[in-house]
Amino acid sequence: MTRWQRFSLSPRLVDWSIFALLAIELGSGLLSLVTGRPGGQVVFVLHGIVGLCLCVLVFEKLRRVRKRVTRRAAWDRATPVSVLLAIVTLGALGSGIAWVLGGSLALGPWGLLNLHIGLGLVLIVVVAVHLRHRWRPPQRRDLDGRRTVISYLVLVGAGALTWRLQAVFNGLLKTAGAERRFTGSREEGSNEGNDFPMTSWVADDPEPIAIDDWELTVTGEVKRDLAFAYDEINPQESATEGVENGRESDPSETLRATLDCTSGWYSVHDWRGVRVGDLLDQADATESARWVSFRSVTGYRWSLPIEEARGALLATHVGDERLTHGHGAPLRLVAPGRRGFQWVKWVTTVEVRERRDPGQWLAVFVSGFDEE
Ligand SMILES: Nc1nc2c(c(=O)[nH]1)N[C@H]1C(S)=C(S)[C@@H](COP(=O)(O)O)O[C@H]1N2
Numbered sequence: 241m242t243r244w245q246r247f248s249l250s251p252r253l254v255d256w257s258i259f260a261l262l263a264i265e266l267g268s269g270l271l272s273l274v275t276g277r278p279g280g281q282v283v284f285v286l287h288g289i290v291g292l293c294l295c296v297l298v299f300e301k302l303r304r305v306r307k308r309v310t311r312r313a314a315w316d317r318a319t320p321v322s323v324l325l326a327i328v329t330l331g332a333l334g335s336g337i338a339w340v341l342g343g344s345l346a347l348g349p350w351g352l353l354n355l356h357i358g359l360g361l362v363l364i365v366v367v368a369v370h371l372r373h374r375w376r377p378p379q380r381r382d383l384d385g386r387r388t389v390i391s392y393l394v395l396v397g398a399g400a401l402t403w404r405l406q407a408v409f410n411g412l413l414k415t416a417g418a419e420r421r422f423t424g425s426r427e428e429g430s431n432e433g434n435d436f437p438m439t440s441w442v443a444d445d446p447e448p449i450a451i452d453d454w455e456l457t458v459t460g461e462v463k464r465d466l467a468f469a470y471d472e473i474n475p476q477e478s479a480t481e482g483v484e485n486g487r488e489s490d491p492s493e494t495l496r497a498t499l500d501c502t503s504g505w506y507s508v509h510d511w512r513g514v515r516v517g518d519l520l521d522q523a524d525a526t527e528s529a530r531w532v533s534f535r536s537v538t539g540y541r542w543s544l545p546i547e548e549a550r551g552a553l554l555a556t557h558v559g560d561e562r563l564t565h566g567h568g569a570p571l572r573l574v575a576p577g578r579r580g581f582q583w584v585k586w587v588t589t590v591e592v593r594e595r596r597d598p599g600q601w602l603a604v605f606v607s608g609f610d611e612e
């Protein structure tokens with residue numbers, strides 16, 4: 241027996257450990273998509289370390305079952321699924337590692353991180369099919385007391401250490417991976433007005449909105465339904481313009497915030513527009529108001545708890561420039577600490593609600609499909 245084998249886990253335990261770690265990766269991966277505040281960093285660190293532990297176990301497993309694939313006679317009905325599973329798993333691990341080390345990939349509107357997420361989702365399905373064929377319940381004798389515990393400690397320790405070294409490596413080689421935010425996203429076009437990436441989710445691609453036809457409605461749990469024309473919320477370009485429009489002062493506010501898209505880029509800007517809290521005060525939100533939903537002309541929508549919504553901005557400008565159509569003109573939500581997909585573009589309706597809005601999860605996927 242070599243030293244390595246003495247420290248190793250039983251085959252069944254390796255398999256079930258892989259399963260457990262995959263479950264953690266799925267959970268932390270999905271959670272990471274809605275995590276944008278520094279306090280949530282642990283989700284990303286966990287995802288990275290567990291991914292590295294998976295690499296070790298998957299390597300160990302492939303070494304063990306290799307013969308069942310290379311020897312043609314050993315093939316059975318389920319072998320093709322196993323091969324597919326190996327490919328998807330290595331793809332998911334490889335794309336994750338490549339991203340961390342600064343890699344990128346142009347896949348039309350998508351990139352390397354989208355590929356990683358996609359492979360992760362495909363993996364769930366393939367694992368399910370694989371388990372139908374190869375289910376072996378874990379048994380007590382797979383656990384070997386101290387040796388099992390030590391093996392796990394070594395595994396997790398090695399994973400955590402490699403995760404630390406990754407930062408050193410990226411720093412020394414000055415890879416694109418060194419510049420990552422804690423979410424894994426990389427900087428693009430900060431402070432450069434409209435000059436940052438445009439991302440739309442699935443099918444959302446409305447016609448440019450004519451300002452004269454556009455209006456912002458505030459409705460729902462409010463004592464006064466309100467409607468605003470563009471000029472009523474548009475920051476005035478100059479003091480004289482404000483006077484010409486019959487306004488005492490410019491009601492606009494500036495908010496510095498980071499747009500962080502789950503496809504792996506972020507951009508920091510001074511956004512200018514109206515504070516949602518001001519709109520809610522004017523409309524006089526009722527006692528039972530708890531959530532605020534922001535709805536796009538396309539049907540895309542997202543909601544925030546009312547206290548958070550009050551601090552959010554409906555922006556007409558980014559830097560000193562008016563928003564371009566692609567970035568959500570005439571009005572988009574700026575929700576600090578939220579991920580990019582929650583920053584609704586082309587907002588036309590602010591709906592104050594008693595309850596949260598579960599339908600938004602569907603809306604972000606299907607909006608835009610009913611056009612034309
Ligand atoms: N109506 C609408 N709003 C949207 C989207 C969309 O597809 N439709 N995409 C979201 C996503 S995924 C991101 S990352 C940001 C991107 O904003 P940008 O295109 O201005 O960079 O807008 C969000 N707001």
Ligand SMILES: [Mo]
Nearest residue numbers: 501502580581
């Ligand atoms: Mo996004």
